[in-house]
Amino acid sequence: MIDRAGWDKTFSGYYKGEVAFNADMKAHTSLAIGGPADVVVSPEDPVSVKNIVLLLGRQHMPFLPLGGGTNVLVRDGGIEGVVIKCKAFGRIEIIHDTGDTVELFAEAGVPLQKLVNFCKDHGYAGMEGLTGIPGTLGGAICGNAGSYGCEIRDVLISVVILRADGSLERFRAEELGFGYRSSRVLPDDIVLSANLGLRKDDAGEVAARTDEFFSRKKSVQPIWERSAGCVFRNPEGMSAGRMIDEAGCKGMRFGAIEVSSLHANFFVNRGDGSAADYLALMEKVSGKVMERFGIRLEPEIRIVGKG
Ligand SMILES: Cc1cc2nc3c(=O)[nH]c(=O)nc-3n(C[C@H](O)[C@H](O)[C@H](O)COP(=O)(O)OP(=O)(O)OC[C@H]3O[C@@H](n4cnc5c(N)ncnc54)[C@H](O)[C@@H]3O)c2cc1C
Structure with missing residues (x-):
């Protein structure tokens, strides 16, 4: 895992922006879920992004682009490599x-x-x-x-x-x-x-x-609560939210993660929920929908990181 000294040695002077090590992804996602990323860097301009990507390539270091973190579920094991947070340049x-x-x-x-x-x-x-x-x-x-x-x-x-x-x-x-x-x-x-x-x-x-x-x-939509938007994609011509509702899943819970009673395709984090809880609830809900409609729901959220 890269530390500040190792990072500075390679990257210092090539970018403008903030960097954090062993950074908790809870602070970078709307769900407030996820283990630590080795590095989260927030380049301040596109030239800085380019320099970081070129240098990461030379070091064979993996990276993940991230925006507002409002459509991702980061697994509890966190992210190996560098999260490039593209939020600091916004002209x-x-x-x-x-x-x-x-x-x-x-x-x-x-x-x-x-x-x-x-x-x-x-x-x-x-x-x-x-x-x-x-x-x-x-x-x-x-x-x-x-x-x-x-x-x-x-x-x-x-x-x-x-x-x-x-x-x-x-x-x-x-x-x-x-x-x-x-x-x-x-x-x-x-x-x-x-x-x-x-x-x-x-x-x-x-x-x-x-x-x-x-x-x-x-x-x-429960827009003020901690969610990542719609969990599942709508199957052709159907509404995943309606199917989840009709399968009787509104209010269903696993740990601190709950199927919203306002919009059944939103899962909200009611406390210190984990990615494992979220994934278990996805499994439970898609099982119920399968039983009721014979259709397997596919995730809309992006699931990243180590288990
Ligand atoms: C309350 C709530 C309501 C929502 N309502 C809707 C809705 O009505 N319709 C809808 O479509 N979505 C909705 N969403 C989901 C989400 O807000 C959107 O998908 C949004 O566009 C994701 O943007 P983001 O910057 O947060 O992306 P992130 O969650 O940061 O990233 C999503 C994906 O895009 C990639 N990515 C992000 N930025 C970049 C970049 N600059 N370059 C390359 N890859 C990048 C990431 O690697 C990841 O794979 C909702 C979410 C919430 C929490």
């Missing part, structure tokens, strides 16, 4: 204005809600349905985050990705193979930035639509 700029449309440049670490609010304040239409989704733009691009019929891919023009070999590539949105909560972004690709295209509209109307979606979301 938003208007780069082109045609009168009817606008093109924005945004860095991957920008909180998705900051972007939604930026659009709301300026009367830029297209992202209203993404209101209330936590995490960063980078994380939203990796998983094609969406709700209320709106997905991040709908507003993406292009994305800049840093490859594990240190090369930079710009992809047009249609080259990234976006699907339901999925993209072709590889586990060791790092999304650095994106250009987004939005339609200009009346600011009051954009704000009204955004606010309406947000109040709907608040009434159906």
Whole structure:
């Protein structure tokens, strides 16, 4: 395991940002679950990310990109290697204005809600349905985050990705193979930035639509509790939440992890829950759904780390 002296010897002077060793992943995930990562580094700019990735490659050290940690379950054994936390770079700029449309440049670490609010304040239409989704733009691009019929891919023009070999590539949105909560972004690709295209509209109307979606979301999702969003993917044409509810799982508990009574596809951490508890509850719930519907639910959350 790398310590500060070993880290400084290789990386010092090549990046700007904070670094922590044997870092508790509870502090880096919305679920507040997970064992320690050997290193968590939070580079302050894309050049720092690139330098770190190049040096890690030379040392054959594994790394995991992380945004807001709002869609991951980190196992209790923690993470071997380096977590590159892409939250400390978050510039938003208007780069082109045609009168009817606008093109924005945004860095991957920008909180998705900051972007939604930026659009709301300026009367830029297209992202209203993404209101209330936590995490960063980078994380939203990796998983094609969406709700209320709106997905991040709908507003993406292009994305800049840093490859594990240190090369930079710009992809047009249609080259990234976006699907339901999925993209072709590889586990060791790092999304650095994106250009987004939005339609200009009346600011009051954009704000009204955004606010309406947000109040709907608040009434159906436990957004103030510790969760990682939807646990399971919706099977084709069906709602995993409804199936879990109809299988009688609302309120079911394993240790401190509970199936939300507001939205059955959200598991909330009611105390000092562990990844083992969370995984056991997933098993229990998917067993009940299998019994009732004959369908095996697939995880939507990303499960990482050692058991
Ligand atoms: C209360 C709540 C409500 C939610 N509601 C929704 C919803 O309505 N719709 C929805 O789609 N999701 C929802 N989510 C899930 C989650 O917020 C989204 O998936 C979000 O886009 C994840 O972003 P993040 O930055 O937190 O990603 P993380 O959780 O940090 O990472 C998710 C994945 O993306 C990768 N990743 C993150 N950043 C980068 C990067 N810069 N480069 C490369 N890879 C990266 C990670 O390696 C990981 O595999 C919800 C979550 C919560 C807690």
